[in-house]
Amino acid sequence: MADQTLDAKGLNCPLPILKAKKAIMALPAGGTLEVLATDPGAVKDFAAFSRTTGHEIIEQSTEGNVFRFVLKRKA
Amino acid sequence: MADASGTKSMSIIVTKGTLDWAYPPMILSTTAAAMGLNVTLFFTFYGLTLLLKNPGLRMSPLGNPAMKMPMMGGHMGMPNFMSMIPGVDAGASLMMKDMMKKKGVATFEELRSLAIESDVRLIACQMTMDLFEYTLDDMIPGIELGGAATYIEVATQSDINLFI
Numbered sequence: 001m002a003d004q005t006l007d008a009k010g011l012n013c014p015l016p017i018l019k020a021k022k023a024i025m026a027l028p029a030g031g032t033l034e035v036l037a038t039d040p041g042a043v044k045d046f047a048a049f050s051r052t053t054g055h056e057i058i059e060q061s062t063e064g065n066v067f068r069f070v071l072k073r074k075a
Numbered sequence: 076m077a078d079a080s081g082t083k084s085m086s087i088i089v090t091k092g093t094l095d096w097a098y099p100p101m102i103l104s105t106t107a108a109a110m111g112l113n114v115t116l117f118f119t120f121y122g123l124t125l126l127l128k129n130p131g132l133r134m135s136p137l138g139n140p141a142m143k144m145p146m147m148g149g150h151m152g153m154p155n156f157m158s159m160i161p162g163v164d165a166g167a168s169l170m171m172k173d174m175m176k177k178k179g180v181a182t183f184e185e186l187r188s189l190a191i192e193s194d195v196r197l198i199a200c201q202m203t204m205d206l207f208e209y210t211l212d213d214m215i216p217g218i219e220l221g222g223a224a225t226y227i228e229v230a231t232q233s234d235i236n237l238f239i
Contacts, residue, residue, distance in 0.1 A: 012179040014106040018189055021109035039179075052110045 002034035002070050003027055009038045009066060016042050017049050020071065029075045032058065035056055037067050045072075077234065084113040085235040088226065092124030094132040095142075100125075100239050101186035107235075108193035115233070116190075117226045119200035120126060123207065125187070126199055126214045131140055132183055133168040142207070144170065198225060 007022045008016035016037040024033045035046070046069050050057045059070035077083050086109045089100045100122075104114045118126055125132075136142045137158035137231050143150035144167075175182070181189075191197070198221040199214060211218070230236045 010179045012181075014102050014109075015179070015181050018105055018109050049110060 002032040004031070005036065006032040006037050007036050009036055011037070013041050015044065020046070020049070021053075024071055024073050026075045027073045031072055031073045033073070035069045035071065037069075038065050039067075041070075042065075042067050059075055078113075078232075082111065082113055083235075084115070085237070086117065086226070086229050086233040087237045087239055089116050089122035089125060089239055090120050091134070091239065092121035092130075094134040094171060096239065097125050097130075097132055097183050098186070099122045100237075101183060101190060103237070104195045105186055105189045105193060108190070108195055112234075113196075114193075115196040115198065115229045117198045117200065117221070117229070119203050119221045120146045123140075123199060123203055123209060125183075126197065126218055128207075128213065128215055130183065133164055134171060135164045136167055137164070144174070145161075187215075191215075196229075198229075 004027060005042055006020055008019055011019070016035065016039055020033065020035050023035075024031075027033060035042075035050065037046075039045075046057060046067075049055070054074040056072045056074070057069050058072050059068070061068045085104070087100045087104060091097070098148070100116055104116055107114050121237075124130055134142075135158055136153040137155055140152055143152045172182075197218040199209075199218050199224050201220045204210070204220065211220070
């Protein structure tokens with residue numbers, strides 16, 4: 001279970017990333033954030049966001065048209 | 076170039092003030108800020124519109140054959156003469172805003188607020204402010220004034236410099 005869940009379903013680029021950034025900064029270091037998104041660009045974009053910021057994607061899955069990521073805030 | 080703390084930076088010269096062209100600088104600056112970059116936007120000429128308290132952004136299909144809107148299962152452009160009819164540009168702008176809302180695209184104002192919130196530095200070109208007779212009272216709070224040298228200094232220190 002992630003510490004927080006962000007429902008970004010229905011939002012288009014770049015809102016899922018912007019909202020995820022806000023939500024992850026509200027967590028303590030090591031805290032986890034689950035993001036749910038329907039933007040098909042989210043898969044590549046969250047990978048790039050993770051590589052650039054160092055907030056690691058520790059889980060990733062797809063259910064129907066919903067992409068789920070669990071991000072871990074950088075220590 | 077990354078600064079002493081390893082933070083990268085980006086600058087964008089923003090020269091256009093129509094609804095469609097307002098998006099790229101706002102999307103890129105908010106996203107770069109979210110990815111940890113220091114971002115500076117330099118607004119000049121029609122780009123100044125994007126800093127107005129009430130930007131009332133519009134777009135025009137005039138001279139833009141690439142502007143084809145999804146319609147009845149296909150894509151439809153608009154002949155140039157249509158743009159001369161009063162209300163057509165306003166209608167096209169409303170259509171675009173409506174389409175964006177339906178597709179979950181942020182409004183321009185929303186992105187601008189997010190940019191301010193994430194400390195994107197907003198510089199208005201002093202010369203074009205004077206040229207178009209704008210004062211700081213016309214603009215949203217928190218912007219700075221600067222000239223070409225101010226921008227060049229920022230650009231020499233940035234990893235990414237774009238012109239939009």
